[in-house]
Amino acid sequence: MRLALRFTLLTAVFLAIVYLVLKAPIDDRLDQYGVGSYIKDKVFTSAKGAALDYLPPLPGTTGDKIIVMAKLExxxxxxxxxxxADWQSAVYTVNPSTExxxxxxxxxxxxxxxxAYLTYIIDNYSDLPGTIAFLHSHRDGFFSSWHTDTPSHNNVDAMRTLNLSFVEENGYVNLRCKRSPGCLEAQTHNAHVTPEVYLEVFRGTSTQINETAQAPALVGAACCAQFAVTSEQVHKRPREDYDTLRRWLxxxxxxxxxxxxxxEFLWHIIFGKEAV
Structure with a gap:
């Protein structure tokens, strides 16, 4: 009996230690994927049939606006x-099988x-709508759209409630608000955008690189290449810059x-924001 009690206590202590060690990374990952809000939306909101009750319309003019995306055929x-339907759209097929x-x-x-994003800007530089939203081709889904910051990871909800006034005020707005991945201090030592890569990408553009050709040591922004910009912000760079960036690609x-x-981790810099 004494042995069984000792084993139980040791097991409890071991599990407590494991919990304490893993709690922070598990909590971070659950937050990153919006697990709590997703479950709440799917279980409770859907059951009540109130798909958008939790997302009131936000202010902003409905003027000229377009959604730009890349898709596989x-x-x-x-x-x-x-x-x-209140948005124009420009959907680029990256692997067309016909002409x-x-x-x-x-x-x-x-x-x-x-x-696709750069091609749209280059081809339409002189005739851009006031607001341009760059989106992925998936509508929703936990695994495919986990980075879309609505309770159900739904791009339709995101666009219907996009605050156009906020976009107009800021020029560039990342459509993901959660800080992970991309913004946490440890992630700003960006493994993708090293100083060497930064200089290679921006060489020949109007981005100011000082005389000693130094790139920012830290680059950080919320992932995942879904954002909105104004035409005015796009025009702060000459068309040739976007040609140069596409040429690098x-x-x-x-x-x-x-x-x-x-x-993905340079769009905010391309559109006038600080490196972090």
Whole structure:
């Protein structure tokens, strides 16, 4: 009996230590994926049939605005025109199998969504709508859209409640508000945007690099390449800058996952924000 009690106590102590060690990273990961709000939305809100009660409309003009995205040919993006009819849309197919003249295409299937984003800006630089939202092609889903900051990870909800006044005031707005991944202190020593990569990407652009060619030691921003900008903010750079950035994507030997991730952590700098 005494042995069983001792074993039980030792097991309890061991489990307590494991809990204390793992609590912080587990809590961080649950927060990163919005697990609590997702479960609450799916279990409680859906049961009441009140899909948007928790997301009141936010202020802002509904003026000229467009959604820009990249898609694989197999992706179904009909939700953009069907559910966000008050937005224009420019959906680029990165791997078209036919030469349909009505299909928007990128010069190459490189750099993930960044190739489509830059291609849209380059091709429409002189005639941009007032607000441009750059989105991924998935509508929702826990695993595919975990980085979309609405309770159900839903891009339709995100666009319907986007505060256009806030976008206009700030020029550039990341559509993810959670600080992880990308913003936490340990993550600003960005493994993707090293000083060498930073200088390589921005060389030949209007980005100010000092005489000793120093890049910022720290680069940090919330992930994951979904953001909104104003045309005024885009125009703070000459069109040639976006050509240069796209040329880097086209010519780099880095794999798509790497080059796309580099751009993911540079959009805020491209559109006038501090490195962190």
């Amino acid at each position: 197999a992706d179904d993006t009909r939700w953009v025109t069907e559910e966000l 349909d003249p009505d299909t928007l295409k990128t010069p190459a299937n490189k750099g993930r969504e960044a190739m 086209l010519q780099t030997d880095e794999k798509d996952a790497k080059s796309g991730r580099v751009m």
